[in-house]
Amino acid sequence: MTGRYVLRDDYPIDIALTDGQLTFAASTQQPVVLLAEPDGSYRHPDLDLEIRFVRSDDQPFVLELRQEGVTQTARPVTEPRPSGPIVDEPRVTGR
Numbered sequence: 158m159t160g161r162y163v164l165r166d167d168y169p170i171d172i173a174l175t176d177g178q179l180t181f182a183a184s185t186q187q188p189v190v191l192l193a194e195p196d197g198s199y200r201h202p203d204l205d206l207e208i209r210f211v212r213s214d215d216q217p218f219v220l221e222l223r224q225e226g227v228t229q230t231a232r233p234v235t236e237p238r239p240s241g242p243i244v245d246e247p248r249v250t251g252r
Contacts, residue, residue: 158210162220162231170220170231172208181208 159179162170171182179199180188191199191208199208207223220231 158218161234163234164222164229164231169234170222172220181206 159172159174162172164170164183168184170184171180171188173180173182173188175188179191179193181191181199181201182188189201189204191201193199197209200206205225209221209223210218211221212218217233217235219233222229222231
């Protein structure tokens with residue numbers, strides 16, 4: 158569940174585990190600590206913000222962000238896959 162999510166191309170959201178606490182940082186804002194709720198969601202006490210991590214089948218988690226009555230979905234950033242054939246690097250063995 159930790160990592161970078163994108164709400165839209167210019168709006169990344171970072172979810173991190175810092176000192177045992179889950180944190181949320183949107184775009185260029187400072188991270189805030191999220192508190193776990195009994196229903197599986199996360200909230201910040203001073204913000205109208207609810208976060209849920211939703212997964213279906215074998216797909217990666219998506220982040221559902223609900224704020225001011227509007228729910229939006231952020232998708233995880235995936236590392237680009239290398240193009241072309243995969244070539245094993247030569248191994249050096251001792252003689």
